[in-house]
Amino acid sequence: GEDVEQSLFLSVREGDSSVINCTYTDSSSTYLYWYKQEPGAGLQLLTYIFSNMDMKQDQRLTVLLNKKDKHLSLRIADTQTGDSAIYFCAESRYSSASKIIFGSGTRLSIRP
Amino acid sequence: GAVVSQHPSWVICKSGTSVKIECRSLDFQATTMFWYRQFPKQSLMLMATSNEGSKATYEQGVEKDKFLINHASLTLSTLTVTSAHPEDSSFYICSARDSRAANEKLFFGSGTQLSVL
Numbered sequence: 001g002e003d004v005e006q007s008l009f010l011s012v013r014e015g016d017s018s019v020i021n022c023t024y025t026d027s028s029s030t031y032l033y034w035y036k037q038e039p040g041a042g043l044q045l046l047t048y049i050f051s052n053m054d055m056k057q058d059q060r061l062t063v064l065l066n067k068k069d070k071h072l073s074l075r076i077a078d079t080q081t082g083d084s085a086i087y088f089c090a091e092s093r094y095s096s097a098s099k100i101i102f103g104s105g106t107r108l109s110i111r112p
Numbered sequence: 113g114a115v116v117s118q119h120p121s122w123v124i125c126k127s128g129t130s131v132k133i134e135c136r137s138l139d140f141q142a143t144t145m146f147w148y149r150q151f152p153k154q155s156l157m158l159m160a161t162s163n164e165g166s167k168a169t170y171e172q173g174v175e176k177d178k179f180l181i182n183h184a185s186l187t188l189s190t191l192t193v194t195s196a197h198p199e200d201s202s203f204y205i206c207s208a209r210d211s212r213a214a215n216e217k218l219f220f221g222s223g224t225q226l227s228v229l
Contacts, residue, residue: 035220040203040223041223042116042221042222042223043156043220088155100146100207103155104155105154
């Protein structure tokens, strides 16, 4: 079956790194995504990684993929108050017409 | 980057009325668009896949007569919530994929908060 799991909450101190973890069950996942959702807004694609990669870095964001363990993580360096949001992990497969399966989202809160 | 415009951002309506939500891809063509529903503090639930020029594909448990989807052009899909009831109150989000892009990136609208009184 299709399942994507994340922890619901994460609290970090401003300036520290945040690491949001995600596990998925579908071994045929082709793309894995991280989306950010601010209150009352739609989803913003932060970054994505193809399943044949194990790392992708984009400015303050680092995505790590352990395909063997079906584990994906998003690291945000130097976390700022503007990073407060819900972060969704998601996966998709070519075979399912781009249907994307989302995790339940991790609410990141920043403390001073 | 690609932009998806969703309108309206929020709508309040009386029970029994119908509400139309529009989703437009502004700078790319989208043969496929997706409609999601999100309840408070929950993840997105895919409702249906909207295909340009053909009928939408609905997920299990979604009433196609209740949630009418029309994808009449390569840049516009509409979702009409017919005879809305308070339990239809939710946050609705659309997404679109660039038909010419080789990757699977989806771009999302900003969402529509529907409140049915």
